[in-house]
Amino acid sequence: MNGKTKHGAIFLAILLLWLKTYLVYKVSFTLPIDHFLQEILLFLNPLGFLVLYFCLAYFSSPVLRKRVILWLAIIYSIILYANVVYYRFFTDFLTIPVLFQTKNVGDIGNSVYELVYATDVFLFLDLIILAYLLNKPRWKSDYLLKSKDRKKVFITGIAILAVHLILAEINRPQLLTRTFDREILVKSLGTFNYHLYDIMLQSKSSMQKALASNLDAEEILQKTKKDTTHDPELYGIAKGKNLIVVSLESTQNFVLNYKINEKEVTPFLNELADSSYYFNNFYHQTGQGKTSDSEFLVDNSLYPLPRGAVFQTHPLNEYNAMPEILKANGYYSAVFHGNNKSFWNRDVVYKTMGYNHFFSEEYYKVTDENTINYGLKDIPFFEQSMPYLKDLPQPFYARFITLTNHHPYLIHEDEQWIEPYPVDDGTVSRYFTTVRYADEALRNFFNDLKKSGLYKNSVVVVYGDHYGISERHQDAMAQVLGKPNLTAYNQVELQQVPLFIHVPGKRGKQLDTVGGQVDLKPTLLHLLGIDTKNDVHFGSDLFSEDHHELTVLRNGSFVTDKFIYTNETCYVKPFGAPVDIRKCEPYIEKAKEELDQSDRIIYGDLLRFLK
Ligand code: GP9
Numbered sequence: 272m273n274g275k276t277k278h279g280a281i282f283l284a285i286l287l288l289w290l291k292t293y294l295v296y297k298v299s300f301t302l303p304i305d306h307f308l309q310e311i312l313l314f315l316n317p318l319g320f321l322v323l324y325f326c327l328a329y330f331s332s333p334v335l336r337k338r339v340i341l342w343l344a345i346i347y348s349i350i351l352y353a354n355v356v357y358y359r360f361f362t363d364f365l366t367i368p369v370l371f372q373t374k375n376v377g378d379i380g381n382s383v384y385e386l387v388y389a390t391d392v393f394l395f396l397d398l399i400i401l402a403y404l405l406n407k408p409r410w411k412s413d414y415l416l417k418s419k420d421r422k423k424v425f426i427t428g429i430a431i432l433a434v435h436l437i438l439a440e441i442n443r444p445q446l447l448t449r450t451f452d453r454e455i456l457v458k459s460l461g462t463f464n465y466h467l468y469d470i471m472l473q474s475k476s477s478m479q480k481a482l483a484s485n486l487d488a489e490e491i492l493q494k495t496k497k498d499t500t501h502d503p504e505l506y507g508i509a510k511g512k513n514l515i516v517v518s519l520e521s522t523q524n525f526v527l528n529y530k531i532n533e534k535e536v537t538p539f540l541n542e543l544a545d546s547s548y549y550f551n552n553f554y555h556q557t558g559q560g561k562t563s564d565s566e567f568l569v570d571n572s573l574y575p576l577p578r579g580a581v582f583q584t585h586p587l588n589e590y591n592a593m594p595e596i597l598k599a600n601g602y603y604s605a606v607f608h609g610n611n612k613s614f615w616n617r618d619v620v621y622k623t624m625g626y627n628h629f630f631s632e633e634y635y636k637v638t639d640e641n642t643i644n645y646g647l648k649d650i651p652f653f654e655q656s657m658p659y660l661k662d663l664p665q666p667f668y669a670r671f672i673t674l675t676n677h678h679p680y681l682i683h684e685d686e687q688w689i690e691p692y693p694v695d696d697g698t699v700s701r702y703f704t705t706v707r708y709a710d711e712a713l714r715n716f717f718n719d720l721k722k723s724g725l726y727k728n729s730v731v732v733v734y735g736d737h738y739g740i741s742e743r744h745q746d747a748m749a750q751v752l753g754k755p756n757l758t759a760y761n762q763v764e765l766q767q768v769p770l771f772i773h774v775p776g777k778r779g780k781q782l783d784t785v786g787g788q789v790d791l792k793p794t795l796l797h798l799l800g801i802d803t804k805n806d807v808h809f810g811s812d813l814f815s816e817d818h819h820e821l822t823v824l825r826n827g828s829f830v831t832d833k834f835i836y837t838n839e840t841c842y843v844k845p846f847g848a849p850v851d852i853r854k855c856e857p858y859i860e861k862a863k864e865e866l867d868q869s870d871r872i873i874y875g876d877l878l879r880f881l882k
């Protein structure tokens with residue numbers, strides 16, 4: 272047997288999967304490459320892992336080895352493909368907590384058809400080639416491999432991985448300790464090393480609670496600023512009034528005042544901007560938990576987690592959520608949502624957060640006609656909610672979660688009140704039609720609130736939960752926004768969601784204050800005259816003159832009154848020219864620290880030490 276073919280089968284598998292992974296990086300993921308080192312890293316990053324991974328085949332008996340190699344290749348390919356499909360929907364990579372959320376992922380029903388392409392079979396072509404080649408007698412050589420040679424392969428794998436990690440660290444110092452952005456992790460580490468890293472994070476976070484002590488709690492909670500600044504005129508202006516909060520599914524700020532064929536996409540929201548406080552510089556700060564993350568932000572003024580949905584991973588933590596605080600002030604609280612109660616683990620979390628009642632799907636008359644996509648359509652949802660709302664003991668805190676404007680943005684023809692946007696991208700094109708529908712649903716709801724007399728007695732808040740159009744649609748979005756192309760700066764701007772706060776007796780006003788969902792809790796409590804000095808929160812009152820103008824997004828990008836920081840670049844507003852990084856430096860550490868502290872509170876379940 273000559274030396275060359277000894278490891279043949281393994282090398283063949285490594286080579287095929289290596290090339291496939293690189294191809295997937297280039298075709299299926301959008302991984303911006305800023306310089307040559309990054310391109311080298313991207314090319315190299317599957318290799319070290321693959322060599323070590325296929326060393327596993329050496330543990331099998333020589334007779335079975337070829338079969339084991341094939342199975343290893345199949346498993347690798349399935350994980351890679353799962354990432355491709357997940358990426359198509361979320362522009363993000365899988366994490367361990369997300370894998371345990373399969374119930375919700377399964378529920379994306381309609382969306383899945385859009386996410387699996389016929390051409391995907393090419394992603395498995397290498398397996399067929401591999402199976403065919405391994406069947407040829409030439410690869411028999413692997414049977415005779417000596418243990419000395421196996422060691423050589425293993426050591427080569429370690430060496431490649433070491434070189435790769437050193438390059439990755441040069442490219443981005445503190446990669447493993449300070450990075451919240453999965454895109455950078457995958458780009459530098461590679462999909463599979465990243466998964467291993469993720470498994471490590473998972474074990475670490477599980478241990479953090481067990482190891483957390485009163486002392487940690489004191490240290491972190493000391494550091495967490497308790498921003499209690501407020502506007503003296505507005506503080507307590509709605510004392511004793513009801514609080515109604517509406518979450519608008521996937522609604523981004525750019526749809527406001529947008530027209531298609533001279534027709535407004537959001538005629539009602541545009542009117543609402545005249546009769547309430549409208550924040551046009553307001554950001555979602557959600558991560559993988561999407562809607563549930565936005566709910567978490569609003570009720571707790573803590574950041575959601577960098578991986579997975581906090582609703583799923585930490586539902587039984589001790590929180591000091593809005594419903595609990597309001598309960599202590601005589602309020603009754605309820606959530607209304609036309610989807611099944613266990614989606615995002617809501618039924619469990621709402622109890623933890625102190626809600627008195629959850630009106631989920633089972634409280635509504637749901638028929639084939641009045642549902643689309645995920646569940647009950649927004650118009651019947653609000654209509655059927657009204658009797659329940661009127662019966663709640665007052666004052667109440669009521670949250671409504673809309674649903675119709677959800678990917679893949681489906682609408683019945685007779686309810687399509689605006690033309691789809693003329694662009695060759697179905698998602699972007701249809702998006703406008705479901706936004707238009709949700710806008711009408713909201714108009715009806717406000718009319719009903721007025722008729723019932725609740726309107727004049729309630730603070731009504733409406734906000735967008737998170738983006739609806741992911742970065743994957745940037746070509747179509749550039750067209751929508753009339754720009755030649757979209758920059759990283761534009762992508763951050765696109766994370767703006769609308770926020771309206773209607774305060775009885777107060778006229779409309781547009782506010783340019785930079786803020787995010789984390790700010791809602793102190794803002795709303797202050798309007799109701801409830802002080803926040805003993806509450807652990809990361810937000811600050813949007814109406815305060817001293818409002819903390821640093822809005823940190825969950826991936827570590829941030830926005831201040833003057834700058835936007837993303838992809839390690841500092842951009843100056845309003846046109847987004849890149850500027851010297853030093854301009855952003857004062858905030859970079861702060862932003863990281865804020866996310867880090869919030870994470871430590873959740874992982875360690877530190878609020879339990881406060882009780
Ligand atoms: C599901 C709804 C949508 O109940 O809130 O969730 P999302 O996919 O947007 O997180």
Ligand code: MN
Pocket residue numbers: 520521561562736737
């Ligand atoms: Mn949502």
